[in-house]
Amino acid sequence: MKKINMKFFLATIVSILAMVTLNVNGAYAATSPTLAGSASYSVLGAETVTNTGSTTTTGDVGTTGGTSITGFPPGIAGGDNAVHIHSNDASAIAAQADNLVVFGNLDQPCDHSYADGQDLTLLSPLVPGVYCSAGSFLLTGNLTLSGSGVYIFKTVSSLVVSSGSSVTTTDSCNVWWRIGTSATFDTTSSFAGNILALTSISFNTGATLNGRALVQTGAVTLDANVITAPSCAVPEVVPVVVTPKLPNTGYAPMQNTSLWLIGASATSIIFIVGAVLFAKKKTS
Numbered sequence: 001m002k003k004i005n006m007k008f009f010l011a012t013i014v015s016i017l018a019m020v021t022l023n024v025n026g027a028y029a030a031t032s033p034t035l036a037g038s039a040s041y042s043v044l045g046a047e048t049v050t051n052t053g054s055t056t057t058t059g060d061v062g063t064t065g066g067t068s069i070t071g072f073p074p075g076i077a078g079g080d081n082a083v084h085i086h087s088n089d090a091s092a093i094a095a096q097a098d099n100l101v102v103f104g105n106l107d108q109p110c111d112h113s114y115a116d117g118q119d120l121t122l123l124s125p126l127v128p129g130v131y132c133s134a135g136s137f138l139l140t141g142n143l144t145l146s147g148s149g150v151y152i153f154k155t156v157s158s159l160v161v162s163s164g165s166s167v168t169t170t171d172s173c174n175v176w177w178r179i180g181t182s183a184t185f186d187t188t189s190s191f192a193g194n195i196l197a198l199t200s201i202s203f204n205t206g207a208t209l210n211g212r213a214l215v216q217t218g219a220v221t222l223d224a225n226v227i228t229a230p231s232c233a234v235p236e237v238v239p240v241v242v243t244p245k246l247p248n249t250g251y252a253p254m255q256n257t258s259l260w261l262i263g264a265s266a267t268s269i270i271f272i273v274g275a276v277l278f279a280k281k282k283t284s
Helices: 008-027 090-105 257-283
Strands: 041-045 046-051 060-063 068-070 085-087 112-114 129-133 138-139 142-144 151-154 159-161 165-167 177-180 183-185 190-197 200-203 208-215 217-223 227-228
Touching: 008 208, 008 217, 041 046, 041 090, 041 217, 041 227, 060 068, 060 090, 085 090, 085 183, 090 208, 159 190, 177 183, 183 190, 183 227, 200 208, 208 217
Parallel strands: 041 060, 041 208, 046 068, 046 217, 060 085, 112 129, 129 151, 138 159, 142 165, 151 177, 159 183, 165 190, 177 190, 183 200, 190 208, 200 217, 208 227
Antiparallel strands: none
């Protein structure tokens, strides 16, 4: 009998263990949180919402904590200010509670991490994932989000978008901006995604947003802007399937397929090692 090539044998074991590890850990994928109370809002402030000029929103405009919403009119919220302006009422309070939950849910593990002041334009195009800044993100040109999936951008501090800059995406519903302090959008910038800022959001003259502007503790400032809330599909409700109970065998049911794979792989490795040792003994 020919001797078994030990290098090949060891490589096989390493490959098996690698496949098991990949199965157990898996590749992290960003996930979109589900909006509830804040889903109908285009703009949500805490202390104030202040508008100058002919701003229009497709959704609600509201504040919580503070009650000041000024500049509507001439601004128009959702086509009817009498219906879509919410100053510290039950709707706005529920929206702010949801905003807090979603902000927490966006704190997902980073796929890509950058130093303070990273210009996202220099990284364009980007694929789905979680992008993190140790300080702020900048945008000085066009950022293209290429590919179907969820994009999360997290900053410790701010987001600063220069005049005329833009974000190109086919799915604003799955683009999220978790801003540690404030977000500023300069004149005629064209932005996309759901912006959740801790402190404040400011839109300069003519800036547009396909998404939402939600603030937790401070103000939202508007100036002749167009804010269009994207139409997002309602998450599919997966029906609950009742599995018939198995007969009691005295053994606990298997809860984790990955654990089963580890056990099966370990058993296979032990079997291979035993076979090798037996073969070597016969040939010696």
